[in-house]
Amino acid sequence: MRMTSSFIPTLRETPAEAEIPSHKLMLRAGFLRRAAAGIYTYLPLSQRVLKKIMQIIREEMDAAGGQEILLPIVQPAELWHATGRWADYGDEMFRLKDRHGREFCLGPTHEEITTSLVQGEVRSYRQLPLLLYQIQNKYRDEVRPRFGIIRGREFIMKDLYSFDQDQRGLEESYQKMYQAYGRIFSRCGLETRPVLADSGAIGGNVTHEFVVLADCGEAIIVYCPECDYAANVERAECRPQPKDGTELLPLEKAFTPGAKTIEQVSSFLDVAPERLIKTLLYKSDGEVVAALIRGDHELNEVKLARILGTLELEPADEETILQVTGAPVGFCGPVGLKNVRLIVDQGVAALANGVAGANEEDAHLLNVNMGRDYEPDLVADIRLVKGGDPCPQCGNALLGARGIEVGQVFQLGTKYSEALRAYYLDENGEEKPMVMGCYGIGVTRTMAAVIEQHHDEHGIIWPMSIAPFHVHIVPLGDKELALAEELYDQLTSCGIEVLLDDRDERPGVKFKDADLIGIPIRITIGSRSLSEGKVELKLRSGDWEGKLPPDEVCAKVQELIASKGA
RNA sequence: CGGGGCGUAGCGCAGUUUGGUCAGCGCGCCUGCCUUGGGAGCAGGAGGUCGGCGGUUCAAAUCCGCCCGCCCCGACCA
Numbered sequence: 211m212r213m214t215s216s217f218i219p220t221l222r223e224t225p226a227e228a229e230i231p232s233h234k235l236m237l238r239a240g241f242l243r244r245a246a247a248g249i250y251t252y253l254p255l256s257q258r259v260l261k262k263i264m265q266i267i268r269e270e271m272d273a274a275g276g277q278e279i280l281l282p283i284v285q286p287a288e289l290w291h292a293t294g295r296w297a298d299y300g301d302e303m304f305r306l307k308d309r310h311g312r313e314f315c316l317g318p319t320h321e322e323i324t325t326s327l328v329q330g331e332v333r334s335y336r337q338l339p340l341l342l343y344q345i346q347n348k349y350r351d352e353v354r355p356r357f358g359i360i361r362g363r364e365f366i367m368k369d370l371y372s373f374d375q376d377q378r379g380l381e382e383s384y385q386k387m388y389q390a391y392g393r394i395f396s397r398c399g400l401e402t403r404p405v406l407a408d409s410g411a412i413g414g415n416v417t418h419e420f421v422v423l424a425d426c427g428e429a430i431i432v433y434c435p436e437c438d439y440a441a442n443v444e445r446a447e448c449r450p451q452p453k454d455g456t457e458l459l460p461l462e463k464a465f466t467p468g469a470k471t472i473e474q475v476s477s478f479l480d481v482a483p484e485r486l487i488k489t490l491l492y493k494s495d496g497e498v499v500a501a502l503i504r505g506d507h508e509l510n511e512v513k514l515a516r517i518l519g520t521l522e523l524e525p526a527d528e529e530t531i532l533q534v535t536g537a538p539v540g541f542c543g544p545v546g547l548k549n550v551r552l553i554v555d556q557g558v559a560a561l562a563n564g565v566a567g568a569n570e571e572d573a574h575l576l577n578v579n580m581g582r583d584y585e586p587d588l589v590a591d592i593r594l595v596k597g598g599d600p601c602p603q604c605g606n607a608l609l610g611a612r613g614i615e616v617g618q619v620f621q622l623g624t625k626y627s628e629a630l631r632a633y634y635l636d637e638n639g640e641e642k643p644m645v646m647g648c649y650g651i652g653v654t655r656t657m658a659a660v661i662e663q664h665h666d667e668h669g670i671i672w673p674m675s676i677a678p679f680h681v682h683i684v685p686l687g688d689k690e691l692a693l694a695e696e697l698y699d700q701l702t703s704c705g706i707e708v709l710l711d712d713r714d715e716r717p718g719v720k721f722k723d724a725d726l727i728g729i730p731i732r733i734t735i736g737s738r739s740l741s742e743g744k745v746e747l748k749l750r751s752g753d754w755e756g757k758l759p760p761d762e763v764c765a766k767v768q769e770l771i772a773s774k775g776a
Numbered sequence: 777c778g779g780g781g782c783g784u785a786g787c788g789c790a791g792u793u794u795g796g797u798c799a800g801c802g803c804g805c806c807u808g809c810c811u812u813g814g815g816a817g818c819a820g821g822a823g824g825u826c827g828g829c830g831g832u833u834c835a836a837a838u839c840c841g842c843c844c845g846c847c848c849c850g851a852c853c854a
Binding site: 219221222223224225226227228229244246247301302318319321350352353354356361367369407408409410417419428615618620648650686687688715716717718719720721722723725734736737738 | 777782786787788789802803804811812813814815816845846847848850851852853854
């Protein structure tokens with residue numbers, strides 16, 4: 211491709227809309243333009259990268275037994291009613307009506323439509339397992355699109371759905387996908403970490419996210435430097451603590467005027483935050499529940515929701531709190547609390563002589579003890595794990611990190627197959643629901659994640675495997691153009707993808723743009739080394755550079771590409 | 777949805793407080809000359825309903841009202 215006839219609009223300055231490196235660089239290097247919030251146009255360079263990522267995905271999915279299909283993006287409401295997700299998805303779903311008033315959505319994901327397809331076609335255990343996938347646009351009207359294409363409202367995603375006879379089959383499919391994901395991301399040049407995760411609204415129990423460690427990441431994870439434990443904090447477990455064996459002291463009431471927050475109570479009574487008990491009231495499915503957590507800990511709402519078996523969980527408003535506890539916000543406590551389920555974190559359960567609100571304005575109770583002063587409905591692990599906490603597997607201190615979730619694999623079970631009646635007959639003629647899994651990869655997000663991991667102050671540094679071109683030829687003046695064209699033809703005929711900067715620009719401009727775009731191999735043709743009969747080769751990564759005669763270039767380039775696993 | 781910020785030429789911005797030679801600057805773009813190893817120089821030029829609508833005023837980019845769009849933090853989220 212020649213730059214004079216290419217659509218590669220590079221910018222000298224960063225548009226104000228961008229904040230993070232991948233977004234800034236994609237705009238500046240001419241890969242991306244915004245159409246609306248969270249909706250983007252992918253320019254030719256992006257398209258080349260995306261195709262390569264998708265090709266890698268296809269190869270690995272096919273190798274694992276997947277078959278590619280193309281599914282509707284406009285999907286009828288009925289299917290979503292059947293699984294209950296027409297309501298569950300809420301405002302995040304783009305909805306539309308046809309001219310007759312029939313309801314549709316733009317598919318945010320494709321479980322329903324795929325399950326419905328399989329339901330209609332698959333009858334026998336002989337047809338299972340079946341692994342179907344698609345790579346298409348998906349639509350989610352995110353509350354807050356951000357970070358360029360990392361959280362867009364329209365994005366490309368690969369989803370594979372597995373249909374198995376039973377849990378054992380599902381586990382095999384899951385393993386295949388888990389391993390394929392590792393290969394896909396490493397082939398894309400990404401360092402990812404699989405972490406235990408929460409399955410949220412999609413359902414199912416076992417799930418892992420594949421996370422790219424990056425400061426701008428929205429996923430917060432913890433991992434153990436000593437063993438293989440790694441989890442999203444939404445899911446990360448806490449080690450149960452040994453019960454504090456201190457002798458129980460008599461319950462006492464203390465006057466605590468205006469002390470509502472943990473800090474205020476802690477300093478007013480001169481008691482460390484870890485001895486305080488936070489009582490957080492939540493509304494869930496019409497019921498009020500109290501979550502008890504140590505003063506120095508944070509509640510993990512995802513864990514609490516899971517324990518309650520609900521998706522609906524919101525903090526109680528002030529009025530409800532007053533009504534339920536008889537005291538304003540800041541003075542709630544478990545002692546004497548009526549008609550409220552008490553979910554007690556194991557950290558609080560282990561606490562002796564804690565301090566809690568007295569359910570009375572300006573008063574707290576000292577020496578509160580579970581079992582003596584109040585009875586829990588349930589003791590559970592409901593707190594948010596953070597860096598420094600002990601690893602649940604080996605006890606070493608966990609490390610915290612942020613990351614971009616580029617893929618997630620789920621064991622779904624039979625939620626969708628039952629709702630949509632995707633049953634099959636087993637060897638004994640018995641009708642059973644298929645056991646499903648689903649496995650997603652954010653393709654456009656993966657591209658951004660690669661840039662987050664591979665860039666410097668001058669621009670992008672593409673891994674060879676997904677670079678828009680392998681080689682960037684930069685002739686510095688008119689005199690060098692003929693040789694550049696010759697090399698271009700030679701390399702191209704060897705199947706090498708070459709971008710030729712044939713523009714009438716000064717050398718500095720060409721170098722700056724080459725660095726920005728980030729093609730792995732740069733060939734500079736200039737009078738300086740041409741006088742020795744040589745051209746210059748340089749890797750964008752900075753790992754290697756050298757000069758050689760033009761007739762040796764092709765072989766060297768092929769060698770470089772091969773060594774980079776392109 | 778709450779909080780904060782922004783909207784003036786393709787991009788980055790000044791001008792808005794205090795209404796009146798304010799339609800401006802840098803980059804980019806076009807033409808010519810010149811130059812050619814890290815975003816050159818000179819000369820000339822094109823390009824803007826100042827986000828939109830309404831209001832106040834002799835006069836509005838500037839003041840007031842409503843609306844739209846965009847970004848950041850939070851809530852939210854396979």
